[in-house]
Amino acid sequence: MRxxxxxxxxxxxxxxxxxxxxxxxxxxxxxxxxxxxxxxGAYLSADLDFILSKPARxxxxxxxxxxxxxxxxGDRYVHSKVRFYVEFPRGPLAIGGDWQVRPxxxxxxxxxxxxxxxxxxxxxxxxxxxxxxxxxxLRVAVAVAARHRxxxxxxxxxxxxEGKTREFEEFVREVRKARATGxxxxxx
Amino acid sequence: MQVVSxxxxxxxxxxxxxxxxxxxxxxxxxxxxxxxxxxxxxxAQRALRSLERDGLIAGRAMGRTRLYRLDPRYFAHRELDRYxxxxxxxxxxxxxxxxxxxxxxxxxxxxx
Numbered sequence: 001m002r003x004x005x006x007x008x009x010x011x012x013x014x015x016x017x018x019x020x021x022x023x024x025x026x027x028x029x030x031x032x033x034x035x036x037x038x039x040x041g042a043y044l045s046a047d048l049d050f051i052l053s054k055p056a057r058x059x060x061x062x063x064x065x066x067x068x069x070x071x072x073x074g075d076r077y078v079h080s081k082v083r084f085y086v087e088f089p090r091g092p093l094a095i096g097g098d099w100q101v102r103p104x105x106x107x108x109x110x111x112x113x114x115x116x117x118x119x120x121x122x123x124x125x126x127x128x129x130x131x132x133x134x135x136x137x138l139r140v141a142v143a144v145a146a147r148h149r150x151x152x153x154x155x156x157x158x159x160x161x162e163g164k165t166r167e168f169e170e171f172v173r174e175v176r177k178a179r180a181t182g183x184x185x186x187x188x
Numbered sequence: 189m190q191v192v193s194x195x196x197x198x199x200x201x202x203x204x205x206x207x208x209x210x211x212x213x214x215x216x217x218x219x220x221x222x223x224x225x226x227x228x229x230x231x232a233q234r235a236l237r238s239l240e241r242d243g244l245i246a247g248r249a250m251g252r253t254r255l256y257r258l259d260p261r262y263f264a265h266r267e268l269d270r271y272x273x274x275x276x277x278x279x280x281x282x283x284x285x286x287x288x289x290x291x292x293x294x295x296x297x298x299x300x
Contacts (some may be wrong), residue, residue, distance in 0.1 A: 076242065090243050094263030131260035132248070 001068055003082045009036050010108075012084050013048055015068050018111040023064035026053040028093050029115040029150075030124060033084070038121055039143045048086045051093045063141065064090045086132075094164050095123040118148035123158055126171060130164040142169060146178040197275075198239075202227055205234040207258075208279060210245060211272040212286045215257040236263055254261065 001015035011031050020027050029037065032045030062072055070077040070086060077086040093116075094100045103114040116124060122144050129139035144150070152172070157170035205225050206274040210216050216224075222232040235288055239245045246259035258269060276282065 088239060092263060096261055097263055097266065099263045127261045131245075 003069060003079060005081050005083070006085045008082055009033065009041065009044070012082055013037060013115075014071070014106075014108050014111045016050070016065070017084055017113040019064045019068040020061075020113065022067070023060055025056045025061065025064060026114065027051060027088070028053065029113060030093065030121075032175075033087070034121050035125055035140045035144060036149060037115060038118055039140065040147075041115070042143050043140045046084055048084055049089050050086060051091045052088055053093070053168075055102065065157065070096075076148065095120055096127050098123075098158060098161075109182075118144055119151045119154055122150050123155055126155070126159070126167075127162075128135045129171075130159070130162055130167050138171060138183055142174045142178050145171075146174045146182060163176070195275075200235070202235045202274075203233050203239060204230060205282070207239060207244065207272060208276045208282060209286065210256060210258060211269070211276055211282065213289070213291070215255050217253045217255050220289070224282075224289065262272075 001018065003012055003015060014034065017027065017029070027050035029048060030051050031047070031049035032043075035043055036045040046139075060146040065072070065077045067088065068079075069081070070079045071161075079085075090172055093097050093103070095101055101116065104117040106113045106115060115121070122141045125137040125141035125144065128134045131143065141165060155171075156168055159165060159171075189283075194201060194204070195253045198204040198207055202225070205227075206221055208222055209221055209278060212218075212295075218236055220238070222229040225232065236245065236247065236254075240247055240256070243259060243262050245256045246253045246261070247256040258265060258272075264266065
C-alpha cells in the first residue's frame with residue numbers, strides 16, 4: 001500500500017496493520033490514534049500506538065514497516081510523506097487494572113485492523129482524565145461515546161474499581177449534553 | 189571497606205532506585221533524582237526513559253521540567269505500588285535523604 005501526504009489516519013492504520021499481519025505480527029491500535037479513528041478526525045492524534053499481541057523480533061517489525069515505507073527513528077517509525085508516526089508501546093493491552101481486553105475487528109478492502117472497542121477506547125481516554133485530570137481526554141471520551149454505542153455498565157463498574165465514581169458521573173453528564181445538542185443522539 | 193549490596197529487581201540498580209525514590213516522593217524529575225541518588229544526570233535520565241517505555245512511570249511537562257510519577261494507568265499499578273512500598277522499607281538512607289529535601293511551597297520573595 002502506498003501512502004501520500006493526504007492519507008488519512010484510518011488509511012494509514014489499515015495499511016500498517018495489514019503489513020504487520022503479512023509478516024505474522026498481530027497488533028492492536030490503541031491510545032490517541034484509536035480515539036482519532038472513532039471520532040473520524042474530530043480529535044486528531046499524530047501517533048499511531050500499536051500494542052503487539054505477542055513479542056516480535058525488532059528486525060521483523062522493521063521489515064514489515066519498511067514494506068509500507070516507514071523507517072525506524074529511535075523508538076518510532078516515520079514516513080517521509082505521512083504526517084502520522086507509528087510506535088509500539090510495551091504491552092499488555094490493558095485499561096487501568098483490567099488486562100482482559102478484547103479488541104474490535106474492522107475490515108476495509110480486504111484489510112483487517114484491530115482496535116480497542118469504543119467502550120475500551122472511552123475507558124482508555126477516561127483513565128487519563130481520572131488520573132491526570134486531563135480534560136482534553138474527557139472531551140475525546142465524550143466524542144467517542146456520542147458517536148458509538150458504548151457499554152455504560154462496563155465503564156461504570158471499571159470507574160468504581162478505579163475509585164472515580166464522581167468523575168464517571170461527569171462523563172455521563174457530558175455525553176448526555178453532547179447527544180442532546182449534537183447530531184449524535186442516543187441513550188446513555 | 190564496607191560492601192553494600194542492594195537488590196535490583198527492576199533490571200539495574202539505578203532503575204530500581206529511581207523507582208523507589210519516585211515511590212517515596214510521589215513525583216520527581218531527573219535532576220532531583222540524580223542529586224538524591226548521587227548518580228550522574230545522564231544515568232537518571234536514561235533510567236527514567238526506560239521505565240517510561242516499560243509503562244511503569246509516566247512523565248509530563250511542567251514548564252521546562254519533565255515530572256515523573258508511577259503511572260496510575262499501568263495495569264499492575266496497585267501491585268507495583270505495594271511492592272515498592274515493601275522494597276523501600278529497608279532503604280533507611282534513601283528515606284533519610286528524601287526527608288532532607290525541601291518540597292513544601294515557599295512564598296515568592298521570602299528570604300531564606
